[in-house]
Amino acid sequence: MRQILDSNPPSVYTQPEECDANQFISDMAAQLARTPLIGRFSYIYDYRVRALLFVSQGIEEVLGASPPSDRQTVEWLYDRVHPDDAPQVAQASVLVNTYIRQCPPEESFSQFVMAIDYRLRHAAGYYLRVLRQNLILERDLTGAVITTAAIYTDISHHKLTQDVRLHVNRPDFSAFVMQQARTNITAYKALSSREQQVASLVLQGLTSSQIAAKLHTSVHTVNTHRRNMRHKLSAPSYYDLLCQLDKQDFG
Structure with a gap:
Protein backbone atom coordinates (compact mmCIF):
# COMPACT_ATOMS: atom_id res chain seq x y z
CA MET A 1 0.00 0.00 0.00
CA ASN A 169 -19.17 13.06 -6.33
CA ARG A 170 -17.64 14.87 -9.28
CA PRO A 171 -19.54 14.87 -12.62
CA ASP A 172 -16.36 14.67 -14.71
CA PHE A 173 -14.69 11.84 -12.76
CA SER A 174 -16.26 9.07 -14.84
CA ALA A 175 -15.01 10.63 -18.07
CA PHE A 176 -11.56 10.96 -16.51
CA VAL A 177 -11.51 7.27 -15.59
CA MET A 178 -12.65 6.28 -19.08
CA GLN A 179 -9.88 8.35 -20.64
CA GLN A 180 -7.31 6.77 -18.34
CA ALA A 181 -8.64 3.33 -19.24
CA ARG A 182 -8.39 3.97 -22.96
CA THR A 183 -4.71 4.78 -22.60
CA ASN A 184 -4.23 1.14 -21.62
CA ILE A 185 -4.62 -0.30 -25.11
CA THR A 186 -3.97 -3.87 -24.03
CA ALA A 187 -6.74 -3.81 -21.43
CA TYR A 188 -9.11 -2.05 -23.83
CA LYS A 189 -8.64 -4.64 -26.57
CA ALA A 190 -9.12 -7.47 -24.10
CA LEU A 191 -12.80 -6.54 -23.83
CA SER A 192 -15.46 -7.27 -26.40
CA SER A 193 -17.39 -4.39 -27.94
CA ARG A 194 -20.38 -5.31 -25.78
CA GLU A 195 -18.26 -5.26 -22.61
CA GLN A 196 -16.88 -1.84 -23.57
CA GLN A 197 -20.47 -0.68 -24.04
CA VAL A 198 -21.46 -2.00 -20.61
CA ALA A 199 -18.42 -0.28 -19.07
CA SER A 200 -19.47 3.04 -20.57
CA LEU A 201 -22.96 2.70 -19.12
CA VAL A 202 -21.58 1.76 -15.71
CA LEU A 203 -19.55 4.97 -15.82
CA GLN A 204 -22.73 6.91 -16.51
CA GLY A 205 -24.08 5.68 -13.18
CA LEU A 206 -26.54 3.10 -14.49
CA THR A 207 -27.33 0.02 -12.43
CA SER A 208 -27.28 -3.47 -13.94
CA SER A 209 -31.07 -3.44 -14.31
CA GLN A 210 -30.98 -0.04 -16.05
CA ILE A 211 -28.22 -1.23 -18.36
CA ALA A 212 -30.22 -4.36 -19.16
CA ALA A 213 -33.25 -2.27 -20.11
CA LYS A 214 -31.16 0.06 -22.26
CA LEU A 215 -29.45 -2.80 -24.09
CA HIS A 216 -32.63 -4.90 -24.29
CA THR A 217 -31.08 -7.83 -22.48
CA SER A 218 -31.35 -9.50 -19.08
CA VAL A 219 -29.82 -8.41 -15.79
CA HIS A 220 -28.11 -11.79 -15.63
CA THR A 221 -26.41 -11.12 -18.99
CA VAL A 222 -25.23 -7.69 -17.85
CA ASN A 223 -23.82 -9.11 -14.62
CA THR A 224 -22.08 -11.82 -16.65
CA HIS A 225 -20.45 -9.14 -18.81
CA ARG A 226 -19.29 -7.29 -15.71
CA ARG A 227 -17.88 -10.49 -14.19
CA ASN A 228 -16.12 -11.44 -17.42
CA MET A 229 -14.54 -7.99 -17.61
CA ARG A 230 -12.78 -8.71 -14.34
CA HIS A 231 -11.82 -12.26 -15.23
CA LYS A 232 -10.31 -11.26 -18.59
CA LEU A 233 -7.72 -9.11 -16.90
CA SER A 234 -4.84 -10.97 -15.29
CA ALA A 235 -3.58 -7.87 -13.44
CA PRO A 236 -5.23 -4.82 -11.91
CA SER A 237 -6.03 -2.19 -14.51
CA TYR A 238 -8.36 0.73 -15.00
CA TYR A 239 -10.96 -1.51 -16.61
CA ASP A 240 -10.89 -3.74 -13.57
CA LEU A 241 -11.81 -0.64 -11.59
CA LEU A 242 -14.55 0.37 -14.01
CA CYS A 243 -16.58 -2.61 -12.87
CA GLN A 244 -16.49 -1.25 -9.33
CA LEU A 245 -17.41 2.37 -10.05
CA ASP A 246 -20.71 3.33 -8.50
CA LYS A 247 -22.60 6.62 -8.59
CA GLN A 248 -25.27 5.47 -6.18
CA ASP A 249 -25.35 6.12 -2.46
CA PHE A 250 -23.79 3.61 -0.14
CA GLY A 251 -25.83 2.18 2.68
Whole structure:
Protein backbone atom coordinates (compact mmCIF):
# COMPACT_ATOMS: atom_id res chain seq x y z
CA MET A 1 0.00 0.00 0.00
CA ARG A 2 3.02 2.31 -0.05
CA GLN A 3 2.02 3.42 -3.58
CA ILE A 4 -1.08 5.08 -2.12
CA LEU A 5 0.87 7.26 0.29
CA ASP A 6 3.47 8.10 -2.36
CA SER A 7 0.94 8.97 -5.09
CA ASN A 8 -0.15 12.34 -3.78
CA PRO A 9 2.62 14.57 -2.35
CA PRO A 10 4.81 16.74 -4.61
CA SER A 11 8.47 17.13 -3.76
CA VAL A 12 7.94 20.70 -2.52
CA TYR A 13 4.85 22.37 -1.09
CA THR A 14 4.12 26.07 -1.43
CA GLN A 15 3.14 26.15 2.24
CA PRO A 16 5.68 25.52 5.03
CA GLU A 17 5.93 21.97 6.29
CA GLU A 18 4.43 22.28 9.73
CA CYS A 19 3.00 19.40 11.67
CA ASP A 20 1.07 21.66 14.05
CA ALA A 21 -2.56 22.01 13.02
CA ASN A 22 -3.76 25.49 12.10
CA GLN A 23 -6.97 26.91 13.54
CA PHE A 24 -9.16 25.46 10.79
CA ILE A 25 -7.77 21.97 11.31
CA SER A 26 -8.05 22.35 15.08
CA ASP A 27 -11.69 23.35 14.74
CA MET A 28 -12.37 20.42 12.40
CA ALA A 29 -10.73 17.97 14.82
CA ALA A 30 -12.77 19.38 17.69
CA GLN A 31 -15.95 18.99 15.66
CA LEU A 32 -15.14 15.37 14.79
CA ALA A 33 -14.32 14.66 18.42
CA ARG A 34 -17.71 15.99 19.54
CA THR A 35 -19.68 14.10 16.90
CA PRO A 36 -21.17 10.82 18.18
CA LEU A 37 -19.49 8.15 16.06
CA ILE A 38 -21.24 4.89 16.87
CA GLY A 39 -19.69 2.24 14.68
CA ARG A 40 -17.39 4.86 13.17
CA PHE A 41 -14.01 6.47 13.58
CA SER A 42 -12.24 9.35 11.85
CA TYR A 43 -8.86 10.96 11.38
CA ILE A 44 -7.18 14.02 9.86
CA TYR A 45 -3.97 13.38 7.91
CA ASP A 46 -1.19 15.80 6.85
CA TYR A 47 0.51 14.67 3.63
CA ARG A 48 3.47 17.03 4.08
CA VAL A 49 4.81 15.28 7.15
CA ARG A 50 2.97 11.95 6.72
CA ALA A 51 1.44 12.24 10.16
CA LEU A 52 -1.99 12.27 11.73
CA LEU A 53 -3.17 15.50 13.30
CA PHE A 54 -6.18 13.80 14.89
CA VAL A 55 -7.66 10.31 15.31
CA SER A 56 -10.93 9.56 17.10
CA GLN A 57 -11.40 7.04 19.88
CA GLY A 58 -13.93 5.07 17.82
CA ILE A 59 -11.11 3.19 16.12
CA GLU A 60 -10.91 0.83 19.10
CA GLU A 61 -14.67 0.22 19.03
CA VAL A 62 -14.73 -0.61 15.32
CA LEU A 63 -11.49 -2.58 14.92
CA GLY A 64 -10.99 -3.89 18.45
CA ALA A 65 -7.49 -2.44 18.75
CA SER A 66 -5.51 0.78 18.70
CA PRO A 67 -2.64 1.44 16.28
CA PRO A 68 0.90 1.37 17.73
CA SER A 69 1.25 5.15 17.27
CA ASP A 70 -0.49 8.03 15.53
CA ARG A 71 2.19 8.33 12.86
CA GLN A 72 1.70 4.70 11.84
CA THR A 73 -2.10 4.69 11.86
CA VAL A 74 -2.61 5.12 8.10
CA GLU A 75 -0.12 2.38 7.21
CA TRP A 76 -1.63 0.22 9.95
CA LEU A 77 -5.08 0.61 8.42
CA TYR A 78 -3.91 -0.19 4.88
CA ASP A 79 -2.16 -3.30 6.17
CA ARG A 80 -5.52 -4.54 7.47
CA VAL A 81 -7.28 -4.40 4.10
CA HIS A 82 -8.43 -7.83 2.87
CA PRO A 83 -5.85 -9.21 0.38
CA ASP A 84 -8.52 -9.67 -2.30
CA ASP A 85 -9.64 -6.05 -1.97
CA ALA A 86 -6.21 -4.45 -1.57
CA PRO A 87 -5.34 -4.08 -5.32
CA GLN A 88 -8.62 -2.30 -6.08
CA VAL A 89 -8.43 -0.11 -2.99
CA ALA A 90 -4.86 0.91 -3.90
CA GLN A 91 -5.78 1.53 -7.52
CA ALA A 92 -8.83 3.58 -6.62
CA SER A 93 -6.81 5.76 -4.24
CA VAL A 94 -4.03 6.35 -6.77
CA LEU A 95 -6.58 7.10 -9.50
CA VAL A 96 -8.44 9.65 -7.37
CA ASN A 97 -5.16 11.35 -6.41
CA THR A 98 -4.22 11.51 -10.11
CA TYR A 99 -7.59 13.09 -10.89
CA ILE A 100 -7.13 15.72 -8.18
CA ARG A 101 -3.64 16.64 -9.42
CA GLN A 102 -4.87 17.32 -12.97
CA CYS A 103 -7.57 19.72 -11.79
CA PRO A 104 -6.76 23.48 -11.86
CA PRO A 105 -5.30 24.73 -8.55
CA GLU A 106 -8.05 27.33 -8.21
CA GLU A 107 -10.82 24.75 -8.56
CA SER A 108 -12.85 24.31 -5.38
CA PHE A 109 -12.79 20.94 -3.64
CA SER A 110 -14.77 22.04 -0.59
CA GLN A 111 -17.62 19.66 -1.43
CA PHE A 112 -15.43 16.81 -2.70
CA VAL A 113 -16.16 13.34 -1.32
CA MET A 114 -14.55 10.05 -2.27
CA ALA A 115 -16.34 7.00 -0.87
CA ILE A 116 -15.14 3.42 -1.15
CA ASP A 117 -16.20 0.31 0.72
CA TYR A 118 -14.13 -2.81 1.31
CA ARG A 119 -13.15 -5.37 3.96
CA LEU A 120 -10.95 -4.48 6.92
CA ARG A 121 -9.52 -6.95 9.43
CA HIS A 122 -10.73 -6.78 13.04
CA ALA A 123 -8.31 -7.52 15.87
CA ALA A 124 -10.22 -10.78 16.49
CA GLY A 125 -9.20 -11.99 13.03
CA TYR A 126 -12.47 -11.68 11.11
CA TYR A 127 -13.19 -9.10 8.41
CA LEU A 128 -15.81 -6.40 8.61
CA ARG A 129 -16.95 -4.21 5.73
CA VAL A 130 -16.27 -0.51 6.10
CA LEU A 131 -17.26 2.54 4.10
CA ARG A 132 -14.40 5.04 3.93
CA GLN A 133 -15.28 8.62 3.05
CA ASN A 134 -12.43 11.03 2.28
CA LEU A 135 -12.75 14.82 2.35
CA ILE A 136 -10.15 17.36 1.23
CA LEU A 137 -9.52 19.99 3.89
CA GLU A 138 -6.61 21.96 2.41
CA ARG A 139 -4.78 22.30 -0.90
CA ASP A 140 -1.72 24.43 -1.54
CA LEU A 141 -1.31 27.07 -4.28
CA THR A 142 -0.38 24.42 -6.87
CA GLY A 143 -3.45 22.34 -6.05
CA ALA A 144 -1.58 19.62 -4.16
CA VAL A 145 -3.52 18.14 -1.26
CA ILE A 146 -2.18 19.14 2.15
CA THR A 147 -4.67 17.69 4.61
CA THR A 148 -7.55 15.26 4.33
CA ALA A 149 -10.16 13.86 6.68
CA ALA A 150 -11.40 10.29 6.56
CA ILE A 151 -14.47 8.76 8.18
CA TYR A 152 -14.71 4.96 8.46
CA THR A 153 -18.16 3.42 9.05
CA ASP A 154 -18.87 -0.22 9.79
CA ILE A 155 -21.49 -1.25 7.20
CA SER A 156 -21.16 -5.01 7.69
CA HIS A 157 -24.86 -5.38 8.50
CA HIS A 158 -25.95 -3.36 5.45
CA LYS A 159 -23.76 -4.79 2.71
CA LEU A 160 -23.39 -8.54 2.36
CA THR A 161 -21.66 -8.77 -1.04
CA GLN A 162 -17.87 -8.84 -1.41
CA ASP A 163 -17.40 -6.37 -4.27
CA VAL A 164 -15.47 -3.14 -3.82
CA ARG A 165 -17.52 -0.06 -4.69
CA LEU A 166 -16.16 3.40 -5.46
CA HIS A 167 -18.03 6.70 -5.66
CA VAL A 168 -16.67 10.18 -6.34
CA ASN A 169 -19.17 13.06 -6.33
CA ARG A 170 -17.64 14.87 -9.28
CA PRO A 171 -19.54 14.87 -12.62
CA ASP A 172 -16.36 14.67 -14.71
CA PHE A 173 -14.69 11.84 -12.76
CA SER A 174 -16.26 9.07 -14.84
CA ALA A 175 -15.01 10.63 -18.07
CA PHE A 176 -11.56 10.96 -16.51
CA VAL A 177 -11.51 7.27 -15.59
CA MET A 178 -12.65 6.28 -19.08
CA GLN A 179 -9.88 8.35 -20.64
CA GLN A 180 -7.31 6.77 -18.34
CA ALA A 181 -8.64 3.33 -19.24
CA ARG A 182 -8.39 3.97 -22.96
CA THR A 183 -4.71 4.78 -22.60
CA ASN A 184 -4.23 1.14 -21.62
CA ILE A 185 -4.62 -0.30 -25.11
CA THR A 186 -3.97 -3.87 -24.03
CA ALA A 187 -6.74 -3.81 -21.43
CA TYR A 188 -9.11 -2.05 -23.83
CA LYS A 189 -8.64 -4.64 -26.57
CA ALA A 190 -9.12 -7.47 -24.10
CA LEU A 191 -12.80 -6.54 -23.83
CA SER A 192 -15.46 -7.27 -26.40
CA SER A 193 -17.39 -4.39 -27.94
CA ARG A 194 -20.38 -5.31 -25.78
CA GLU A 195 -18.26 -5.26 -22.61
CA GLN A 196 -16.88 -1.84 -23.57
CA GLN A 197 -20.47 -0.68 -24.04
CA VAL A 198 -21.46 -2.00 -20.61
CA ALA A 199 -18.42 -0.28 -19.07
CA SER A 200 -19.47 3.04 -20.57
CA LEU A 201 -22.96 2.70 -19.12
CA VAL A 202 -21.58 1.76 -15.71
CA LEU A 203 -19.55 4.97 -15.82
CA GLN A 204 -22.73 6.91 -16.51
CA GLY A 205 -24.08 5.68 -13.18
CA LEU A 206 -26.54 3.10 -14.49
CA THR A 207 -27.33 0.02 -12.43
CA SER A 208 -27.28 -3.47 -13.94
CA SER A 209 -31.07 -3.44 -14.31
CA GLN A 210 -30.98 -0.04 -16.05
CA ILE A 211 -28.22 -1.23 -18.36
CA ALA A 212 -30.22 -4.36 -19.16
CA ALA A 213 -33.25 -2.27 -20.11
CA LYS A 214 -31.16 0.06 -22.26
CA LEU A 215 -29.45 -2.80 -24.09
CA HIS A 216 -32.63 -4.90 -24.29
CA THR A 217 -31.08 -7.83 -22.48
CA SER A 218 -31.35 -9.50 -19.08
CA VAL A 219 -29.82 -8.41 -15.79
CA HIS A 220 -28.11 -11.79 -15.63
CA THR A 221 -26.41 -11.12 -18.99
CA VAL A 222 -25.23 -7.69 -17.85
CA ASN A 223 -23.82 -9.11 -14.62
CA THR A 224 -22.08 -11.82 -16.65
CA HIS A 225 -20.45 -9.14 -18.81
CA ARG A 226 -19.29 -7.29 -15.71
CA ARG A 227 -17.88 -10.49 -14.19
CA ASN A 228 -16.12 -11.44 -17.42
CA MET A 229 -14.54 -7.99 -17.61
CA ARG A 230 -12.78 -8.71 -14.34
CA HIS A 231 -11.82 -12.26 -15.23
CA LYS A 232 -10.31 -11.26 -18.59
CA LEU A 233 -7.72 -9.11 -16.90
CA SER A 234 -4.84 -10.97 -15.29
CA ALA A 235 -3.58 -7.87 -13.44
CA PRO A 236 -5.23 -4.82 -11.91
CA SER A 237 -6.03 -2.19 -14.51
CA TYR A 238 -8.36 0.73 -15.00
CA TYR A 239 -10.96 -1.51 -16.61
CA ASP A 240 -10.89 -3.74 -13.57
CA LEU A 241 -11.81 -0.64 -11.59
CA LEU A 242 -14.55 0.37 -14.01
CA CYS A 243 -16.58 -2.61 -12.87
CA GLN A 244 -16.49 -1.25 -9.33
CA LEU A 245 -17.41 2.37 -10.05
CA ASP A 246 -20.71 3.33 -8.50
CA LYS A 247 -22.60 6.62 -8.59
CA GLN A 248 -25.27 5.47 -6.18
CA ASP A 249 -25.35 6.12 -2.46
CA PHE A 250 -23.79 3.61 -0.14
CA GLY A 251 -25.83 2.18 2.68
